[in-house]
Amino acid sequence: MKIVIVGGGFGGLNAALALGRVKAEVTLIDRENYHLFQPLLYQVATGSLSPANICAPLRNVLKWRKNVSVLQGDVVGFDLREREVQLADRALPFDYLIVAAGMKHSYFGHDEWEPLAPGLKSIPEATEIRARVLGAFESAEWESDEARRERLLTFVVVGGGPTGVELAGTLADLARHTLRKEFRHIQTPAARVVLVDGQAQVLSNYPKELSIKAQESLERLGVEVHTGVMVTAVDRNGVTLSQDGKEQQIEAETVLWAAGVQASPLGKKLAEAAGPQVEVDRAGRTHVEPDLSLAGHPNVFVIGDLGHCDDGSGKPLPGVAPVAIQQGRHVAKLIRKRAFGKTLPAFRYRNFGSMATIGRAAAVADIGRLHFSGYLAWLAWLFVHLMALVRFENRVLVLLQWMWSYVTRGRSARLITTQPRAHPSPEPERP
Amino acid sequence: MKIVIVGGGFGGLNAALALGRVKAEVTLIDRENYHLFQPLLYQVATGSLSPANICAPLRNVLKWRKNVSVLQGDVVGFDLREREVQLADRALPFDYLIVAAGMKHSYFGHDEWEPLAPGLKSIPEATEIRARVLGAFESAEWESDEARRERLLTFVVVGGGPTGVELAGTLADLARHTLRKEFRHIQTPAARVVLVDGQAQVLSNYPKELSIKAQESLERLGVEVHTGVMVTAVDRNGVTLSQDGKEQQIEAETVLWAAGVQASPLGKKLAEAAGPQVEVDRAGRTHVEPDLSLAGHPNVFVIGDLGHCDDGSGKPLPGVAPVAIQQGRHVAKLIRKRAFGKTLPAFRYRNFGSMATIGRAAAVADIGRLHFSGYLAWLAWLFVHLMALVRFENRVLVLLQWMWSYVTRGRSARLITTQPRAHPSPEPERP
Numbered sequence: 001m002k003i004v005i006v007g008g009g010f011g012g013l014n015a016a017l018a019l020g021r022v023k024a025e026v027t028l029i030d031r032e033n034y035h036l037f038q039p040l041l042y043q044v045a046t047g048s049l050s051p052a053n054i055c056a057p058l059r060n061v062l063k064w065r066k067n068v069s070v071l072q073g074d075v076v077g078f079d080l081r082e083r084e085v086q087l088a089d090r091a092l093p094f095d096y097l098i099v100a101a102g103m104k105h106s107y108f109g110h111d112e113w114e115p116l117a118p119g120l121k122s123i124p125e126a127t128e129i130r131a132r133v134l135g136a137f138e139s140a141e142w143e144s145d146e147a148r149r150e151r152l153l154t155f156v157v158v159g160g161g162p163t164g165v166e167l168a169g170t171l172a173d174l175a176r177h178t179l180r181k182e183f184r185h186i187q188t189p190a191a192r193v194v195l196v197d198g199q200a201q202v203l204s205n206y207p208k209e210l211s212i213k214a215q216e217s218l219e220r221l222g223v224e225v226h227t228g229v230m231v232t233a234v235d236r237n238g239v240t241l242s243q244d245g246k247e248q249q250i251e252a253e254t255v256l257w258a259a260g261v262q263a264s265p266l267g268k269k270l271a272e273a274a275g276p277q278v279e280v281d282r283a284g285r286t287h288v289e290p291d292l293s294l295a296g297h298p299n300v301f302v303i304g305d306l307g308h309c310d311d312g313s314g315k316p317l318p319g320v321a322p323v324a325i326q327q328g329r330h331v332a333k334l335i336r337k338r339a340f341g342k343t344l345p346a347f348r349y350r351n352f353g354s355m356a357t358i359g360r361a362a363a364v365a366d367i368g369r370l371h372f373s374g375y376l377a378w379l380a381w382l383f384v385h386l387m388a389l390v391r392f393e394n395r396v397l398v399l400l401q402w403m404w405s406y407v408t409r410g411r412s413a414r415l416i417t418t419q420p421r422a423h424p425s426p427e428p429e430r431p
Numbered sequence: 432m433k434i435v436i437v438g439g440g441f442g443g444l445n446a447a448l449a450l451g452r453v454k455a456e457v458t459l460i461d462r463e464n465y466h467l468f469q470p471l472l473y474q475v476a477t478g479s480l481s482p483a484n485i486c487a488p489l490r491n492v493l494k495w496r497k498n499v500s501v502l503q504g505d506v507v508g509f510d511l512r513e514r515e516v517q518l519a520d521r522a523l524p525f526d527y528l529i530v531a532a533g534m535k536h537s538y539f540g541h542d543e544w545e546p547l548a549p550g551l552k553s554i555p556e557a558t559e560i561r562a563r564v565l566g567a568f569e570s571a572e573w574e575s576d577e578a579r580r581e582r583l584l585t586f587v588v589v590g591g592g593p594t595g596v597e598l599a600g601t602l603a604d605l606a607r608h609t610l611r612k613e614f615r616h617i618q619t620p621a622a623r624v625v626l627v628d629g630q631a632q633v634l635s636n637y638p639k640e641l642s643i644k645a646q647e648s649l650e651r652l653g654v655e656v657h658t659g660v661m662v663t664a665v666d667r668n669g670v671t672l673s674q675d676g677k678e679q680q681i682e683a684e685t686v687l688w689a690a691g692v693q694a695s696p697l698g699k700k701l702a703e704a705a706g707p708q709v710e711v712d713r714a715g716r717t718h719v720e721p722d723l724s725l726a727g728h729p730n731v732f733v734i735g736d737l738g739h740c741d742d743g744s745g746k747p748l749p750g751v752a753p754v755a756i757q758q759g760r761h762v763a764k765l766i767r768k769r770a771f772g773k774t775l776p777a778f779r780y781r782n783f784g785s786m787a788t789i790g791r792a793a794a795v796a797d798i799g800r801l802h803f804s805g806y807l808a809w810l811a812w813l814f815v816h817l818m819a820l821v822r823f824e825n826r827v828l829v830l831l832q833w834m835w836s837y838v839t840r841g842r843s844a845r846l847i848t849t850q851p852r853a854h855p856s857p858e859p860e861r862p
Contacts (some may be wrong), residue, residue, distance in 0.1 A: 033569060033847045050481035059613035060845070070846070072569045090573070123848050137798045138464060182490035184500045231774035361762070398833065403524040413483035414491070416464045416503070417554050 001025070003335065004085050005092040006075050006266065008035050008058045011100035011304030014328030017072065020065025020337055027092060029071045029085070033057055036123065037389055040398075044126040046170040047134065047414035048405050052125045053398050054389070075101070075266060078273040079327060080297055096335050099286075100304040100328065103319060106283070106389055112235040115287030117255040120163055124418070131416045133171065136253045137191075138416075141183050147251075152251040153191040153212045156239050158231050159259030160197030160204070162356040164213060165197035167256055168195040172221040178411050189222075193249060196226045196241060198259075200330060203356055203364065205318070210344035210364040213373040231259070236281040261319065267306050274300065281308045285316065290346030293329055309347065317349050321388075326350065355381045360406070433523040434454070434766065435516050437506050437697065439466050439489045441752045442531035442735030445759030451496025458523060460502045460516070464488055466555065468820055470752065471829075473594060475557040476602040478565065478609075478845035479836050482554045484829050506532070506697060509704040511728055527730050527766050530717075531759065534736040534750060535843055537693035537714070544665040548686040551594055555849070560687060562847045567684045568622075571849075572614050572635055578682075584622040585683040587670050589662050590690030591628030591635070593787040596645060597625040598687055600790030603652040608841050616757065620653075625681060627657045627672060629690075634795065636749070636786055641795040644804040648793040662690070671858070692750065698737050705731065712739045716747065720776035723762055734758035740778065748780050752819075757781065786812045791837070 001024040007011045008030035016028045034055040043049040062068045077086040078099075084091045086273035105119035118128050132153065140152035153175075157168045175191035182188075195202065195218065201211035202218070202225060215225050222254060226241065233240035238252035263284030271278045271286050277295040279287045285308035286294070292309065294300045304324035308316045317323045326349060334344045353367030355377065386399055432455040437444045439461035447459045455672045465486040474480040493499045508517040509530075515522045522595045536550035549559050564586065571583035584606075587600045606622035615617075626633065626649065632642035633649070633656060646656050657672065664671035669683035694715030702717050708726040710718045716739035717725070722741065725731045735755035739747045748754045757780060784798030786808065794808035817830055836842060 033565060033845070050483040050844075051846055051848060052481040055846050056843070057613075059610075060843075062810045063613050066615075069572075071573055073573075123846070127848075136502075139501075141506075142502055171510060179490075182488075182494050184497075225710075397828065400828065400831070412487070412491075413481075414464070414488045415482055415486050415554070417482060417558075 001339070002093055003027070003096040003098070004029065004083065004092050004278065005098045006100060007100035007101065007304070007306075008032070008070075009100060009102050009304060009324060011102075011324035011328040012098065013061065014325045015098050015303065015332045016062060016068050017065065018329050018332030019335065020062070020068055020295070021302065022332075024067060024096075024335075024341070026065075026068040027071055027074055028058065028062065028068060028410065029075055029087070029092075030058060031072070031074055032123075033059070033070075033072050035061060035080055038121075039385055039388075041123075041126050042166040042170060044123065045120055045129040045133075045167065046174055047130055047411040048170070049398065049401060050413045051127070067083075067211075067284045075198045077269050080273045080300060083299075095299060098328075098331055099266065099300070099302045099306060101264035101266040101306050103261040103263055103283075103305040105257060106260035107257070108260060110234070113257070116236065117158065117239075117257040119257040120167065127418050132254050132416045133174070134414055134416050135182065135248050136261055137175075137186075137188060138379070139253075140186050142185070143348065147215045149186065150192075150252045151238070152253045153170055153186065153188075154194065154250065154254070155191065156194045156196065156240070156255045158196055158234075158239070158255065158257050160195055160225070160227065161258060162198065162203065163196070164195060164197070164256075164258035165202055165218065165256060165340065165356055165358055168193050168223045169221055169362075172218075172223045172386070173359050174411065176222055178414075192224065192252075193222065193364060194224045194226065194252070196229045196231060196239070198228070198230050200228050202227065206338070206354070206356070206364060206366050207371050210366055210371055210373060214356065214364050217358040217373070222358045238301075249340035261305070263306050267302070270294070270302065283308075291334060292327055292347050298429070301331045303331055309349075311349065322352060323349055330423070355384065357381045360381055432526045432770070433524055434458070434527045434529070435460065436529045436531065437516065438531035438533060438735070438737075439463070439501075439537060440469070440508050440531060440533050440735060440755065442533075442755035442759040443529065444489070445756045446494065446529050446734065446763045447495065447499050447529070447759075449765065451499055453498065453763075454770070455498060455527075456765075457496075457499040458502055459489065459493065459499060460504055460506055460523075462490060462503070462505055462519070463554075464501075464503050466492060469552075470589045470816055470819075472551055472554075472557050473597040474603060475844070476551055476556065476560040476564075477605055477704040478561055478842040480829065480832060481844045483833065486554065488759070508700050511704045511731060512813070514730075514783045525730075527732075529732045529734060529759075529762055530697060530737060531733070531735040531755065532695035532697040532737050534692040534694055534714075536688060537691035538688070539691060541665070544688070547628065547665050547667065548589060548670075548688040549616045550688040553596065558849050561845075562694030562849045563685050563711070564605070565845055565847050568606075568610060568614065568617075570684075572597065573616070573832060580617065582669070583598070583625075583684045584617065584619075585625065585669070585685070586622065587625045587627065587681055587690050589627055589665075589670070589686065590655070591626055591630065591633035592659065593634065595626060595628070595689035596633055596649065596789055597786055598689060599624050599654045600649055600652055600788070600793075603649075603654050604790050605842065607653055609845075616859050623655065623683075624653065625655045625683070627656065627660045627662060627670070629659070629661050631659050633658065636851060637785070637787070637795060637797050638802050641797055641802055641804060643794050645787065645789055648789045648804070652790045674679060692736070694737050698733070701725070701731075701733065712747070714739075722775070723758055723778050734762055740780075742780065751785065753783060754780055773819075786815065788812045835854050 003026045031152040037054040040054045143149040172193045208383045232241045232242045241248045267286045286302045287308045305319035326336045356363040357363040363381040364373045365377040434457045436459045438797045468485040471485045574580040603624045607620045610619040634642045661673045663673045698717045717733045736750035786796040788794040794812040795804045796808040
């Protein structure tokens with residue numbers, strides 16, 4: 001029996017782990033050679049952690065699952081009749097297919113904003129953001145024109161979900177503390193960090209009391225929070241915001257995008273291959289049956305962010321790691337059961353709660369009926385995320401690195417290792 | 432008084448540190464925002480360490496030297512009459528100038544080999560090599576053609592100096608141990624690691640007994656060592672070697688260059704700006720006076736690899752970190768003395784010995800009359816290099832990471848984070 005898994009994120013990797021030691025040839029395909037622990041990606045973007053701290057080589061994680069092969073490659077399509085996954089240079093046959101290709105950024109029809117306002121989904125994007133943020137401080141230090149200097153020291157984060165809140169909080173901490181004594185000609189604490197969101201509150205998926213707490217924490221860190229605001233333009237000078245019909249321009253060198261996501265294009269390709277009975281939703285996610293398979297294709301499953309799985313009330317399950325992990329394990333179990341002619345009840349998500357962190361020692365936690373915030377929530381956040389990190393080595397090193405950063409407020413991974421793709425500034429004049 | 436330092440390597444950084452708290456405005460210019468601990472760069476290239484483990488942000492190292500500014504930028508020329516350093520977008524005036532711009536690779540007139548055989552001098556080059564080496568194993572795992580698979584699993588290192596020896600030893604260890612259980616279709620220990628050198632021995636600058644020991648250690652690790660061999664061609668298929676007039680072709684996907692270095696082009700520019708009394712040698716290094724200044728320009732110094740400083744016997748001092756560090760401190764002290772109308776005796780290099788490591792637990796050490804090799808030399812190497820790492824935090828984390836790697840033979844930083852620049856393979860056929 002051949003099982004092909006597309007995507008080595010939380011869903012795909014957990015399916016592969018659970019299918020280890022099963023009588024089947026399992027192939028896990030990913031574009032990268034590592035699993036990325038995405039919840040800590042903002043720490044790489046802001047120079048606290050190195051990529052290797054939050055990545056684990058897929059082959060290493062699956063080392064002892066002797067029936068699992070890893071293939072680094074790009075899936076380009078599916079043939080569900082022939083039961084083949086198509087890559088650029090080969091086709092892989094399957095008896096079962098699990099697609100877990102995840103989401104990418106959505107610029108709401110403005111793809112031309114992407115080079116101006118990078119998002120945070122991958123390691124190259126994180127190091128790109130790191131280079132832009134640190135490069136802006138480097139340029140500001142030697143900029144003699146005051147207006148340009150202010151523009152260099154303005155950072156706009158678009159999107160007030162967990163990623164936007166984490167980025168804005170960490171940027172403010174970077175400017176106010178870490179970099180404070182390291183520049184001679186500028187005052188880094190004067191840097192402006194602006195968080196804009198279209199909703200009435202940041203963290204709008206959280207209970208209202210926690211959203212308010214989060215906004216208070218951000219403002220205490222020095223972040224300007226603009227809610228109920230739409231971004232109508234992003235260009236080389238910064239962003240244009242619109243609120244109640246009034247437009248406002250914020251001049252900024254660095255704009256970061258944390259506003260929206262859409263499904264991987266593989267979702268649409270899979271739905272097309274499956275036939276008209278399989279639909280995609282507005283975000284491009286593939287609708288799945290209660291057992292996570294595609295309608296009419298009981299051997300094809302979509303899990304994680306890419307799947308639109310009804311939560312029981314007509315809404316899709318959220319695109320978070322615990323959903324993907326539980327779905328990966330569920331599908332693996334279902335495939336094992338089917339080998340013995342058995343089946344499983346429909347997938348049910350067990351929600352253990354959600355947490356978001358804000359800067360150095362604050363967080364909000366929404367765990368069942370328990371809503372709390374502040375230092376205790378931060379400790380809970382820290383504990384959960386460290387325990388979840390895939391490999392023992394990373395866990396210990398990340399903990400040490402954090403303890404050290406926490407005490408010294410230093411960030412050792414502050415390296416500009418990539419040339420920023422687009423450099424929005426005009427060339428400075430010769431003084 | 433204004434002092435400009437060009438280059439934040441061992442020489443420039445140590446000059447800047449020693450000029451801290453002096454009554455002078457010091458500006459340190461570097462293309463990067465970090466100091467690189469180059470002796471451990473091969474560990475980044477082979478996935479044992481992360482870039483941040485061996486880099487320290489320059490601003491952070493110089494945080495408490497309030498009179499020292501850091502400028503991230505590219506120096507394009509010098510005007511010694513006007514006493515100005517020229518950057519693309521500005522000019523910096525100086526009273527004293529210290530140039531420590533170092534070396535880059537030399538392909539002996541074959542610059543077209545560079546994209547085919549990257550060298551190891553910078554962080555982007557190290558991550559590039561990492562991507563090529565790991566990518567070759569990834570491709571080999573799924574290559575059905577036997578000849579192509581063998582080519583993918585052949586790694587040629589050109590140059591048997593310390594960098595070449597370290598790279599070859601670590602690659603052999605990677606193939607034979609770290610990756611052994613992680614592939615399903617190939618036997619990684621069968622990978623061929625070939626080290627070629629034009630001299631009669633590897634590590635030809637070391638005492639002969641140590642060179643022989645080093646070669647034995649490499650062969651024990653499974654490295655094929657070819658000495659007395661010239662590389663006559665590098666192309667998409669591999670390398671062509673010539674020995675005693677006979678040519679031999681080695682088919683290899685991955686060729687790494689550790690064969691030669693030449694001075695930064697800034698050396699020649701500086702000599703031209705200084706006038707005909709200042710010469711450059713064949714490697715492009717600038718000849719300096721016994722006090723490390725340029726002839727006729729007592730306020731301009733060249734230190735580190737870029738300078739050609741007579742060792743007293745007519746030969747130049749070697750391009751190693753201890754020379755650069757001692758020269759940086761010497762020039763800083765001389766400038767301080769001159770402020771009081773005093774001077775210093777000529778620079779004299781204190782040679783504490785040299786060491787090179789080979790793979791997992793072997794090294795050779797040449798310390799005065801003491802020549803030793805094996806495990807003890809490796810422990811000495813480890814101790815010296817850890818102690819020399821610039822920052823406390825890095826020291827502890829690198830030690831922990833190494834201890835962990837040593838026990839498990841794991842390499843956690845095995846991430847392919849860049850797209851290899853050139854991909855020499857023809858597209859594999861569809862199976």
